[in-house]
Amino acid sequence: MMAASVLALVLSLLLAIACWSHEPAGIGCHLHSFNVTIKRDPGGSCHSTHTLQACVGYCESSAFPSKYSVLRASGFKHNITSVSQCCAISKMQKVKVQLRCGGSRPETMELFTAKACQCDMCRLSRY
Numbered sequence: 001m002m003a004a005s006v007l008a009l010v011l012s013l014l015l016a017i018a019c020w021s022h023e024p025a026g027i028g029c030h031l032h033s034f035n036v037t038i039k040r041d042p043g044g045s046c047h048s049t050h051t052l053q054a055c056v057g058y059c060e061s062s063a064f065p066s067k068y069s070v071l072r073a074s075g076f077k078h079n080i081t082s083v084s085q086c087c088a089i090s091k092m093q094k095v096k097v098q099l100r101c102g103g104s105r106p107e108t109m110e111l112f113t114a115k116a117c118q119c120d121m122c123r124l125s126r127y
């Protein structure tokens with residue numbers, strides 16, 4: 001009786017963890033692995049692939065009818081007030097990778113990878 005209820009508790013905890021770990025795919029802003037291939041020569045015979053992390057997901061945005069003070073100050077043009085956030089990288093880390101090309105000595109390069117994500121101000125430009 002006792003053992004059965006402990007087992008049931010453990011099972012329901014495990015199920016809760018399993019469900020929780022599936023949830024991030026849809027909601028929120030989370031770390032996401034992707035592979036990059038680094039080529040050193042134009043022919044591409046010397047290359048290596050590394051797994052890095054990005055932040056991917058969903059953050060809240062909203063649009064409200066503007067407050068009357070905003071309406072009046074803008075001559076009734078600014079009639080919608082929008083707020084939005086983007087999935088952003090809150091912590092980055094440098095990783096050193098080695099690229100070995102033929103007989104030459106290995107070359108070390110530094111790449112950036114995401115360590116933590118959060119919904120934050122949108123930065124629209126990529127470059």
Ligand SMILES: *[C@@H]1O[C@H](CO)[C@@H](O)[C@H](O)[C@H]1NC(C)=O
Nearest residue numbers: 032033034035036049050051
């Ligand atoms: C990245 O590459 C590794 C090894 O080749 C592979 O197992 C993994 O599935 C790849 N990951 C992604 C996100 O493509």
Ligand SMILES: *[C@@H]1O[C@H](CO)[C@@H](O)[C@H](O)[C@H]1NC(C)=O
Nearest residue numbers: 065074075076077078079080
């Ligand atoms: C809100 O303002 C824009 C111009 O600033 C106007 O074109 C639009 O019709 C307005 N919307 C409403 C619902 O009045």
